[in-house]
Amino acid sequence: MLRYPKPYLLLNSFLFCLFFSSCKICDYKNRTISSHEKLSSQHLFPVINDEGKVSKYKASIDVLNKHFSGLVIVKKTDSITTHVVFITELGMKMFDLEKKDSLFNMVYVFEPLNKPDLIKVLKSNFKNMLLMDVYGKTINEGITKKKEKVYELYNQKEKRYFVVKDSNQLMQQAVFFKRKKSSRIDYGYDSATKTYSKINSLQYGLIKIRIELNAVNDSN
């Protein structure tokens, strides 16, 4: 049998404990302040512009040992429809995710990406990152262990936590599924442009996916 030296085992156990203790659900909600409020832009500053102004992001997507880069274009085309389109630098459209009312549909996927599991992962990650399904839902407001304001949104087995600062600027979103952390999304807010300039998402689990979005200003 393979034997590891004792210090190595101790170090491993310590790192293991540290990792799981840092991902616990109780880190996000330590104390509840109020319950049953409806989430609005007063609570969370939206990622998607409500007036139809386009948002463009340099995008980097790592999934299934493949690396993609290009531009993500987000636009609300009418009062109930929003499109999230990913194109490569060469101009090839890779996918077009449409949200109509509360339904999410891939209206176009480039054939090599047309795999059910991958489409599911892309849909759920972009939906979460861009806060496409949260407004109007019931939330609880609380305080994290680090004394930051947090909103809790839960739906059956899934719980989502939104850590905010300066009243409504989102800093981090954590998604738990059956009490296990399934993804973490970090946001960087730019007060000069009043937009989120960076959105980085990391999903754990069977299909790991890392998505990085960096806002492109017209002057870039």
Added chain:
Amino acid sequence: MKKLILLFLFPFLGFSQTFKAVKDTSALKQKIENMSKATNSIESDFTQEKNLSMLSEKVISKGHFVFKKENLLRWEYSSPSKYLIVINKDKVIIKDEKKTTKYDMNSNKVFKEINDIMLSCVQGTIFRSNKFKTLYFENEKFYKLELIPQAKNMKDTFKKINLYFDKNVTSVAKMEMIENNDDLTSLDFTNKKLNAAVSETIFTVK
């Protein structure tokens, strides 16, 4: 004011003027073959405009490319992202802001195809390919080759590719790729240098 607007639009008017079918296609093919033979290197700036029909949005990218016979191409975007594709004989290197990836063309069919299309578009010799049916048009300023994909994988993506040559047939002036959903990507080539000395070191990436 009207004169000023016309003066500004003048360089672009040729592309939109009505095109009619070329009568003597073999003479045009010969001109393109001669151009390809006479061209050992091309260096040019390019502006890529992607029109997303459903969003009524345009995405404009800018860059520079260098081609050297036989199989050397450096295709580099400078805005809005830095992105580089280098084709060096049977190797393809792609470098974005995060990662550099190298592919061997002999073991990757997709890159072999991309390589063939990019190099033959830059040289204008894509009409030789049996993967496209080619239609020939002209107006006062340009020849236009409409390439209709015949292979299934190309048909799934592109409705057609248009290549424009100036009337002297010295090089490709513009390229358009029209997807099945009517999204259009156009490439305009400016500040062209033909047959200038090009060092092979620019076709390597560290």
